[in-house]
Amino acid sequence: MRLLEDRIRTDGKVRGGDVLKVDGFLNHMIDVRFVAELGREFYRLFKDCGINKILTIESSGIGVACLTAQFFDCPVVFAKKAKTKNIDADVYTASVFSYTHGRTYDIMVSKDYLGKGDRVLFIDDFLAKGAALIGIVDIVRQSGAELVGAGIVIEKAYQDGGERIRSLGVRVESLARIASMSEEGGIVFCD
Amino acid sequence: MRLLEDRIRTDGKVRGGDVLKVDGFLNHMIDVRFVAELGREFYRLFKDCGINKILTIESSGIGVACLTAQFFDCPVVFAKKAKTKNIDADVYTASVFSYTHGRTYDIMVSKDYLGKGDRVLFIDDFLAKGAALIGIVDIVRQSGAELVGAGIVIEKAYQDGGERIRSLGVRVESLARIASMSEEGGIVFCD
Numbered sequence: 001m002r003l004l005e006d007r008i009r010t011d012g013k014v015r016g017g018d019v020l021k022v023d024g025f026l027n028h029m030i031d032v033r034f035v036a037e038l039g040r041e042f043y044r045l046f047k048d049c050g051i052n053k054i055l056t057i058e059s060s061g062i063g064v065a066c067l068t069a070q071f072f073d074c075p076v077v078f079a080k081k082a083k084t085k086n087i088d089a090d091v092y093t094a095s096v097f098s099y100t101h102g103r104t105y106d107i108m109v110s111k112d113y114l115g116k117g118d119r120v121l122f123i124d125d126f127l128a129k130g131a132a133l134i135g136i137v138d139i140v141r142q143s144g145a146e147l148v149g150a151g152i153v154i155e156k157a158y159q160d161g162g163e164r165i166r167s168l169g170v171r172v173e174s175l176a177r178i179a180s181m182s183e184e185g186g187i188v189f190c191d
Numbered sequence: 192m193r194l195l196e197d198r199i200r201t202d203g204k205v206r207g208g209d210v211l212k213v214d215g216f217l218n219h220m221i222d223v224r225f226v227a228e229l230g231r232e233f234y235r236l237f238k239d240c241g242i243n244k245i246l247t248i249e250s251s252g253i254g255v256a257c258l259t260a261q262f263f264d265c266p267v268v269f270a271k272k273a274k275t276k277n278i279d280a281d282v283y284t285a286s287v288f289s290y291t292h293g294r295t296y297d298i299m300v301s302k303d304y305l306g307k308g309d310r311v312l313f314i315d316d317f318l319a320k321g322a323a324l325i326g327i328v329d330i331v332r333q334s335g336a337e338l339v340g341a342g343i344v345i346e347k348a349y350q351d352g353g354e355r356i357r358s359l360g361v362r363v364e365s366l367a368r369i370a371s372m373s374e375e376g377g378i379v380f381c382d
Contacts, residue, residue, distance in 0.1 A: 029304040030253075030267040032260040058250035062221075063267065066254045069223040076221040076254065083292070101274070113220040 001041055001175040005189050007034065008154070014181050018128075018156075026125055026153065030063045038175055039068030042123065042151040045173045046072075049148045051121045053077060053114070055140070057107060057132055064153060065123040072121070077113045079139065082106040092142045094135035099128070107135050111143070118145035127152040127174060130161025137168060149173060156181075157190050192232055192366040196380050198225065199345070205372050209319075209347075217316055217344065221254045229366055230259035233314065233342040236364045237263075240339045242312045244268060244305070246331070248298060248323055255344060256314040263312070268304045270330065273297040283333045285326035290319070298326050300334070307335035318343040318365060321352025328359060340364060347372075348381050 013021040025031040051072050056065035057079045065076045091108040122136050133150060140147040147170055155162050155174035165172050177190040204212040216222040242263050247256035248270045256267045282299040289296060313327050324341060331338040338361055346353050346365035356363050368381040
């Protein structure tokens with residue numbers, strides 16, 4: 001998506017440790033009008049898929065998920081990061097390894113809000129190694145819902161997450177796919 | 192706001208430990224169309240105040256803040272809960288005592304996204320003892336911005352947070368104000 005690539009080129013900052021900071025419009029300050037345009041694009045891509053629920057993970061996915069959900073006229077469910085090991089029978093849980101923080105955490109979704117008959121679109125800001133999305137695939141499978149696809153704002157296509165998720169049969173649509181990036185060389189997008 | 196009070200009566204669940212669960216439309220699953228109506232009401236209340244930025248705290252404030260910001264056509268900045276003590280010179284920080292979790296955590300906002308000249312509306316899902324909002328007042332003061340007001344979805348008016356914040360001169364508008372609640376007696380709203 002040209003609009004997004006231009007914005008990343010203008011406002012994104014490549015930092016050491018494979019970090020792309022897009023805090024100025026997506027992750028800390030949210031340019032709501034701009035992000036709604038990303039939502040409109042997700043709608044264009046998935047509008048014929050019968051989606052009735054959008055799923056994301058707190059925190060940074062929530063804004064884009066809500067602004068996207070308006071086009072689908074459906075609710076958003078956000079998976080919560082569990083503070084403690086949750087053995088509550090009322091929730092689906094999955095473990096996610098965070099490469100950023102070097103530890104495993106649990107995500108959970110209440111059984112009240114996801115289940116058989118739901119057609120789910122997962123929305124998130126980033127896809128890199130795919131750990132969070134693997135956890136989501138697990139939770140949706142537990143619930144009996146169908147994961148129709150994943151709408152990702154920025155995919156680090158030089159990492160293997162996208163390939164892992166696609167090899168599971170999940171349709172992944174990323175609005176910007178980064179082929180490579182470095183502090184010296186800047187950002188190169190996939191064709 | 193009648194629409195909200197009705198929804199809380201229908202879908203809210205009072206639990207022990209002074210918990211009002213509104214997970215079904217506000218806090219875990221977000222009824223985006225409904226929450227946008229709350230945003231429209233915040234806009235009606237604050238539309239003549241020259242607001243150019245909406246501030247909230249991750250995670251549960253982000254959805255309502257984004258859906259509200261569309262009416263104001265302004266960006267959202269969400270204060271982040273710091274994982275570690277942040278002594279970065281590039282951020283404003285404040286300490287917040289969480290009564291829910293019984294511990295103090297730090298919130299932070301990048302200096303890039305809040306400063307002199309900004310007219311800020313704080314948006315959040317709950318106001319109870321006001322600890323988070325006290326932290327926000329501190330951060331906005333540090334930044335030189337002006338806190339025009341606070342738009343709260345649900346205020347537990349039987350706790351002292353609202354009074355504390357109003358006594359600081361901050362205009363607080365709560366869409367539902369709970370006078371009392373209990374598992375046996377249900378929810379009573381203020382007149």
